[in-house]
Amino acid sequence: MTDLPNRLRPRDEADLAELVRSASGPLEPIGGATKRALGAPVAFEQGGATLLDLAAFDGIVAYEPAELTLTVGAATSLGVVQRELDAKQQMLAFEPMDPRVLLGSVGTPTVGGTVAAALSGPRRIKSGGARDHLLGLKAVNGRGEPFKAGGRVVKNVTGYDVPKLFAGSWGTLGVMTELTLKVLPAPETERTLLIDADDASIAISILSRALGSSHEVAGAAVVNGRAAIRIEGFGPSVAWRVDALARELGAPTIEVLDADISRAFWRDVRDVRPLATAPIVWRVSTTPSLAAAFVARVAQTTSLRALYDWGGGLIWLGLDAPHADAVRGALVDGHAMLFKAPAEIRARIPVFQPAPPTLADLERRVKQSFDPDNRLNPGRR
Amino acid sequence: MIAMPDPDTQILARRDEIAAQLRMLLPAASVIAEAERMRAYESDGLTAYRQMPLVVALPETTKQVAAVLRWARREGIKIVPRGAGTSLSGGALPVADAIVLGLGKFKAVLDIDYANRTVTVQPGVTNLAISKAVDAAGFYYAPDPSSQIACTIGGNVAENSGGVHCLKYGLTTNNVLGVEFVTPDGEIVRIGGKHLDAPGYDLLGLLTGSEGLLGIVTEVTVRILQKPETARALLLGFATAEEGGDCVAAIIAAGIIPGGMEMMDRPAIHAAEAFVHAGYPLDVEALLIVELDGCAAEVDHLIERVEAIAKSHGVVVSRVSTTEAERMNFWAGRKAAFPAVGRISPDYYCMDGTIPRAALPRVLAAMRDMSTKYGLGVANVFHAGDGNLHPLILYDANVPGELDRAEAFGADILKLCVDVGGVLTGEHGVGVEKRDLMEYQFDAIDLEQQHRLKRAFDEDLRFNPGKVFPTLHRCAEEGRVHVHRGETRFPDLPRF
Structure with a gap:
């Protein structure tokens, strides 16, 4: 157990502003501290940053189910929010993952951290x-x-869409204290079709056909050699679409998972549970039709386990060693994030796909427009 | 009227030389400097404002755009980007000392990829042309601004355009996967593509809706969807706006997100009915159109549920479309609401605030009081699902003082939207029109942070100057979309 670094606990927004203003070294904002092992280690060479514990920014400020809006303090527990939404049959429709499954971290994921990491x-x-x-x-x-x-x-187009920048900013632009999120009705029920496929490219082409149908597919993954397709919504609609899709896909063996089993299945896909024991995990975003060939190229270098989500557009790769050159070298388009690896590896290998120089330069200027002295999470991304 | 920044007289004096230099960078037909030919570019959909450009440049390739922008940077010349010029907020309004850079020659559909459900186009392709390009395969591009036959995808990206279906299917920003754009420095940058989510900051999200202040988009990749199997609509009349609003809330609380959900108040209903004879009831205070789309099993199920919800919320008129012709007829009056109002009043202003829907009764009541105070009528159409309100203020520009009163009325409405927890603009953009109200919604420090972002892209503030952010040269009055005797800039373009 290493010593916990210094920890500041701002009481309110004014206090937080003063702490940031007067900071003499790097700061690392934390909520539940469940995702500290994501991204490059903060201020690695300086031996870490002072933790900025946002626990004071906790609680639901306003929840208006009929407006489809929810305003919460940044450190509000994701679980608490989800229970509140459940009570009104609503949800955070981007289906945030629970990072603890893959990372083995403890604590409570918060809304602020979830959005800052944009883990959809x-x-x-x-x-x-x-x-x-x-x-x-x-x-x-x-x-x-x-x-x-x-x-x-x-619905709002007044001024720049700054919130977009903060989703996936990894705490490097500002310290969020309060967030307003769009919420949506939770589906009344769901089913999942499982279809055997000989290899990933066939499975992905099945997913492509399903996603190109009018059946509003809400999940499309390849797990353990089977294509999985989630259909959700109102009961009569789900029943009809599952039948129609099974017919249209015309696959010989189709298994249909009922609602409870389907929910558990997609929770595991969301949390990448099949790769939980892998020491190294990459998260790769690419054009779906290029996914299987990409994985095949990486497999020429190393043994691996792959889980495909987003119709093939999101690939989770479980490896024994980073093999960064093999992974990034095999990528035709998109980007690869070194999602799970020991800190010393994440300090050495760029965790996020390096951007071309002109784009990197723009991103640097955007960062400076918020944080000119690089106080917030230096080195994280 | 909103004052634009004073032009740089040295740039104005160099106009001929600037046109000549542009002709060295671009094909001869791509540079327009003659007054009579530049006239077509002097305004956009915000027709009260007119300004002749310095010169108009119509490049044909991304390299030409980059070359022009690098040269413009060296010369310190300002740029006003332009698509089809259909903006309702003055986003494409020329500035006297700026080159209008039009993307009208970027008309190619570059790639249609059904396997990955994407289309890549040049920015001058119209919104509707994207859907048409994939129609035969049953696909479409979901965001559908009312001007979709004319507005371009480049302009949609710049303005983050919406449409009547955006509650369910999202705005432009939720449907764009990638762009190629040229920075004010003339650098060509690609963001995103056919994959999802950027590895770095979401600059795609920032560019979308940036109103031409951060760069020129030269290529756009959007996602496409398979068309819903069917659609049916309900026409629901209520004795009070409160009951109509409560019904909308109950529909959403029941977990139903309709494909479209529109509300009209009594003056709008009467104007529309007199114009298109859609068979709207005339003795109701609020008329709701609820459209459900999807598979027939779903649509039939939800029609029944919405009917039941309406019944328990005091609906006095309830009709369900049984044929496609009937569904289109329900929509006919709503889609003709703007020109219909144009028939009953010599002039009208179109406003565009968003409010939390629960505030609707309060906002409508306050608007009635304002209407009395200013002595001007107001008709309301409302994207009820997402709280986006379009009050149309009726006035006669030929009656001395009415224009001023209408402008003051409009500003009061937008301030009211902010007061009840809403925003100045839901889909038309800030542009020139609402620029000087930005300080009502945002504190100085909020605006300063947005300014710093602007400078991260456009250090010397040459892109679309005088738009979106208040300048030191402010004028007390706020201009609006003025429509005089039906003479809009695009009279044949539907607006709803």
Whole structure:
């Protein structure tokens, strides 16, 4: 057990702003601290940053089910939010993963951390990602200035869409204190079709046909040699679409999972449970039709286990060693994130796909516009 | 009227030389400098504002765009990007000392990929042309702004355009996967593609809806969907706006996200009925159109549920479409609401705020009081599902003082939207029109942070100057979409 670094606990927004303003070294904002092992280690060479514990920013500020909006403090537990939404048959439609399954971390994932890491689950293909559900926010930038962006209504084009930048910002642009999210009705029921496929390319072509149908597929994965297709919604609609899709796909063996088993199945896909024991995990986003060939190329270098989500567009690769050159070298388009690896490896290998120089330069200027002195999570991405 | 920044007289004096230099960078037909030919570019859908451009440049390739922008940067010349010029907020309004850079020659559909459900096009392709390109295979591009026959996808990206189906299917930003764009420095950058989610900051999300302030989009990849199997609609009349609003809330609380959900108030119902004779009831205060789409099993099921919800919320008129012709007829009045109002009033302003839907009764009541106070009528159409309100203020520009009163009325409505927890604009954009109200919604520090972002892309503030953000040269009055005797810039373009 290593010593915990310094920890600051701002009481409120003004306190937080003052702490950021007067900080003499790097700061690492944390909520539930379940995702500290994601991204490059913060301020690795300086021996770590001072933790900025946001526990004070906890609680539901406003939940308006009929407006489809939810405003919460950044450190509000994801589980608490999901229970509140469950009570009104609503959900965070981007289906955020529970990072503890893969990372083995302990603690409580928070809404702020979930959005900052933009970890969208299987429903990403139908309902969008974390980026598509963050409507507004309050944050303190790296200058120590509290500001707000976006709004608290679902339709808004007033000014730049700054919330988009914060989804997936990994805490490097500002310290979010409050978030307004779009919520959606939870499906009344769901079913999953499982179809045997000889190899991944056949499975992905089955998924492609399903996604290209009018049946509003809400999950499309390849797990253990089988294509899995989730259909969700109102009872009569789900029953009809499952039958229609099975007929249209015309596969010889189709198994249909009932609602409870289907939910458990997709929870495991969401959390990448099949790769939980792998020491190294890559998260790769690519064009779905290129996915199987990409994995085959990596497999020429190393043994691996692969889980495909998003119709093939999201690939989780479980390896014994990083093989960064083999993974990134095999990629034709998209990007590969070194999702799970020991800190010393994540300090050495770029965790996020390096951007071309002009794009990297733009991103640097965007970062500077929020945090000119690089106080917030330096080195994380 | 909103004041635009004072032009740089040295740039104005160099106009001929600038046109000549552009002709060295571009084909001869791509540079327009003659007054009579530039006239077509002097305004956009915000017709109250007109300004002749310095010069119009119509490049044909991304390399030409980059070359022009690198040269413009060296010369310190400002740029106003332009698609089809259908913006309702003045986003494409020329600036006297700026080159209008039009993307009208970027008309190619570059790639249709059914396996991955994407289409890649050049920015000058119209919104509707994308759907048409994939129609034979049963696909379409979901965002459908009312101007979709004319507006371009490049403009949709710049404005983050919506449409009547966006509650269920999302705005432009939720349907764009990638762009190629040219920075104000003339650098060509690609973001995204056929895959999802950027590895770095979501610059695609930032560019979408940036109103031409951050760069020029030269290629767009969008996702396409298979068309729903069927669609049916309900026409629901209520004795009060409160009951109509409560019914909308109950539909959503029941877990139903309709493909479209539109509301009209009594003046809008009467104007529309007089114009298109859709058979709308005239003795109701609120008329709701609820459209359900999907497979027939789902649509039939939800029609029954919505009917039952409406019944328990005091509906006085309830009709369900049984044929496609009937469904189209329900929509006919709503889609003709703007021109219908144009028939009953010499002029009207179209507003575009969003409110939390629960505030609707309060906002409508306050609007009635304002209507009395200003002595001007107002008709309301409302994207009820997402709270996006389009009040149409009726006035006569030929009656002294009415224009001023209408403008003051409009500003009061938008401030009210902010006061009840909403925003200034739900889909039309800030542009020139709402620029000087930005300080009502955002604090100085919020705006300063957005300014810093602007400078991260456009250090010397040459892109679309005078738009979106208030400048030091402000004028007390706020302009609006003025429509005089039906004379819109695009009279044949539906607006709803």
